[in-house]
Amino acid sequence: MFVEGKVKSYIVERGFGFISMDGESKDLFFHIKDFPNKSVEPKIGEKLKFRIVEDNGKLKADQIVRLDLKQNTAALEAQPQQHSYANHNASPRFNERSRKGRIFTIVGLIIIAVLAVLVYNKYQDYRQAQQLKAQQLMQEQAQIVEQQREALGDLPDRVLSEQGQRHLDNTSSQSLRTEVINVAANTQAQVTTSQFKCDGREHCGQMHSYEEAVFFIKNCPNTQMDGDHDGIPCEDQFGRH
Structure with missing residues (x-):
């Protein structure tokens, strides 16, 4: 007992x-x-x-x-409950801090979204400006091509476009026209000479045009159309003196 x-x-x-x-x-x-x-x-x-x-x-x-x-042990065991109760009393402040933290997070996300929209709009404005500039350049080039057609007659669009682009690169109007004429002449010569080919003909009597004779003496062997070797073939036949 x-x-x-x-x-x-x-x-x-x-x-x-x-x-x-x-x-x-x-x-x-x-x-x-x-x-x-x-x-x-x-x-x-x-x-x-x-x-x-x-x-x-x-x-x-x-x-x-x-x-x-x-x-004493029972008192110590009761202390965590008191501590928990104190935490419970402090929870409103903790909840207030948590609520403020969530508000700050939401505000931050809203700011990021607004900035993203502004950046996107700026990018769209930039793209529209670039497209407008490209359209203006194309219109200006088309006008130049049309002016070249009126001044020089019908020429391949490629030649006119190349000259129009050079004009857009700050080439003066007068020098542009001169260069267009030269390019057009060269292009015409290339178009003409591309119709010829070496087929064994050697004499002026076999030529149908002066351009054909020039092609043959420059590109074909054993021709006999430039006796004085001055680069002008068939002078009497085509009246080139």
Whole structure:
């Protein structure tokens, strides 16, 4: 049977002491080894619950339960609940900070979206400006081609377009017309000469035009149409003196 008492004395160096019990005149011996927690020394007046047993003909306390220590332990176990309660009381402030954080995040996302829209609009404006500039250049080139047709007559569009592009590259109008005439002449010569081919003819009487004779003396072997070697073939036949 368990009884209760209080620590009356304790000798630290020797590890034992005595317990006083209500209604008992004689104190009861105890040893620290019979305490469940030996690392915490007994204190004078500490409440204990124990059994009284006999050891070598003497009575002593056994199976000691430290009542005050249990109460302290219960108090410590209750502290986390109090702490949790304190956190619960602090939760509105925490929730307020969380709400502000979410608001800042949403505002930041809105700002990023607005900036993205502005950048996209700027890019679209740039593209439209580039397209408009290209259209203006094409219109100007078409006008130049039309002016060249009126001044020079019908020429291949490729020749006129090349000259129009050179005009867009800051070439003066007069020099452009001169260059167009030269290119047109060369183009006409290329178109004409592309109709000829070396087929073994060697004499002026076999030629149908002066251009054909020029093609043959420049590109075909063994021709006999430029006796004085001045580069002008069939002078008498085509009236080239």
